[in-house]
Amino acid sequence: MFQKLLVLLAVILIYCSKQNSAVIAAIGFSILGYFVTNWLIPRVGPSFIKIGLFGKDLSKPGKPVLPETIGAVSATVYLFVMLSYIPFIFYKYMIVSTTGGGQRGPSVEDSSMSASIFPHNRLSEYLSSILCLESTILIGIADDLFDLRWRHKFFLPVIGSLPLLLIYYVDFGVTYVLIPGFIKKYFNLTATIVDLGGLYYVYMAAMGIFCPNSINILAGVNGLEVGQSIVISILELLNDILYLTWGSPDGIAAHRFSAVLIIPFLGVSLALWKWNRWPAKVFVGDTYCYFAGMVFAVVGILGHFSKTMLMLFIPQILNFIYSCPQLFNIVPCPRHRLPRFEAKDGLMYPSRANLVDNPPKLWFITILKALAFFHLIELEYDPKDKSKVISCSNMTLINLTLVWFGPMREDALCNRILQLQFMVGLAALFGRHAIGALLFDHDNLWT
């Protein structure tokens, strides 16, 4: 499904980045990451099962046992790829700071001289990203091993994003954001930026909570966690290509950084996708969801385009909002909200929440009926009393897709959701560059 698109992407990226060896090296390391991950996954699977990291695939006949937490393999390979990559992106700058003739200059003794040439601030930016991802992986593994409680899980990624926030604090400290033009006019402001101060760190921490968890919540169908991460990666790379081609120097730097982090992520994710897609041979585990979400959070935060990044999460945001009535127990929430697998025809059907044993408040029944009118939920009425609702489809994007398009096989369901996500993301990117120019007086792409 992704193959041709990826080759095309690689070619465009290489073309757009021109003499940019960092992007070309990233593509090389991405391919390396793909093969290493692909080689490792079938070999480590049995060991994962042996130590109790396994789960049952409930949507298959016979409910086979599959190794769980295999996303940790992708994540670890990614880390070591990113580490091996350091000399390739920072070596260029070292050459600059030589005394000529290929000899390395006095870059240590004369620190004031070299510090002004060697981009240490870029290195610490890069290192803090890896550190943040590594902490996130460590936390993800702890979660997968110890099966933490939901309310702990939700906030754990903040600890993982701690390195990023701290290094952002000592290293950049930029806490202002642009004010949209219409707000400026409305409030008659003269400033074009507003300094959020400490709130900016709250905002970044919120990104660190939101991205990992939103990927973790939109899950339950073979390949969906990895698939959505791949779709977001591709969309983000498309956005990077725009900036690398037409952007200002600042934009190019930020989006080169983004491409450098996301291209290898795409490599290890595609290898995982190969094993996790329908019919899944492995499960990815929370580790991967946290890790993938944090890659996007890091890229968005350090690239200073977190709002654009959030636009690529629109399906996840909608899924979260749609889930709220069940998450906050306004509508009863069963233990699992996965779609129901029917062994007879091998298709997936929307799973349902029982509204009889534990009925929602009356005013919410009205809302449910309104949602049903707009085809945003499926209600089941009591055959004897046609006005009494006895169950509704569970409020997840997955079930909603089944409500819209009817029962389908698990792989078709996953692909349909990914297609929807890709379309929404493309529209968001288009909107961002078309409408962004109106909101902020100019689009930063064209300046």
Add this chain to the structure above:
Amino acid sequence: MFQKLLVLLAVILIYCSKQNSAVIAAIGFSILGYFVTNWLIPRVGPSFIKIGLFGKDLSKPGKPVLPETIGAVSATVYLFVMLSYIPFIFYKYMIVSTTGGGQRGPSVEDSSMSASIFPHNRLSEYLSSILCLESTILIGIADDLFDLRWRHKFFLPVIGSLPLLLIYYVDFGVTYVLIPGFIKKYFNLTATIVDLGGLYYVYMAAMGIFCPNSINILAGVNGLEVGQSIVISILELLNDILYLTWGSPDGIAAHRFSAVLIIPFLGVSLALWKWNRWPAKVFVGDTYCYFAGMVFAVVGILGHFSKTMLMLFIPQILNFIYSCPQLFNIVPCPRHRLPRFEAKDGLMYPSRANLVDNPPKLWFITILKALAFFHLIELEYDPKDKSKVISCSNMTLINLTLVWFGPMREDALCNRILQLQFMVGLAALFGRHAIGALLFDHDNLWT
């Protein structure tokens, strides 16, 4: 045992570091790390047992089951302490680069200006250390979970030290070492330094293999892994105090870095010691051994005093050399070489290798007899044929201590080994500063 010494150490450190807020903050964070670790360990123990991370204490009556890999708790707390610590050591420099009046200056826009003031090279040094330790912990956890094979385990720490080597490469690239004066005279050299080039990286990787594994090998008695790490930490801090008091500016910078890394390590290790000392309530696992060893390797490498650091590992080096005949199967090596616990009197006795079923070569019997003559091994002779050796004590420092001082209780054994280590380390430090001056024409402490 350690309490008074530690309070004394802290007072001396604070006194010697004078206005050095970094060291004082490290002591604060060390105390924090102690209490967090101490609070966490009893709370997470049962979860570790539940997921299969447990082991039997063979040297206790009834062989109780204890949680294993608890060192991962210390290690994780250490990481987050070190991360939280970043603003405290780097904030000072940020104040410098302001425009005055407490307002943060244009430290991002004008990167060339700020780069020359803000010590980014120090930050990336610090980050790479944390990154290296975090990778080591990740590998240690993989080892503890999957029980890797010995030949894989041995080289795994190299992967953990990869971040350090790579950042050393792009960031410092100093690969020369001092030539001792007597070699200079002997070979009639004019240069005082020799550039090892790529070999220096091999040397650093070797440190990364040696330190973690040597701590892992000198193990098997309650508290010994942690105890030896604490002893090395204290010795290293004594050495740091020497430099902080009388050292050159370069020496002060290197040893302040060392103190800043080791003081919080001491805190989390003391909390672990409290639970792992005899009678152990938890086991530390390979994670802790790798982590502790890597802390020392990192400090030695980045502080440019790896030779001094190796001197503090003399007991571990001797233990390794002494173990070689069994490691390389010249003498049969049983699965476990722990001292033997005698339930009758509750004492530990040297465990023995059977030399009858699988006798060593004749020339080695002669060596064994020579070792026995110098009380470096205990041999058992056939009662019928007094010239035939039927068993020898296993070749580890632990068994040798029992050979020297007779059977004793496990805690006495551990303390005895730690005392020996402390004495040897003190002598090594004394020798290093007294004899170092002769070898290198001068001691870097006094210049």
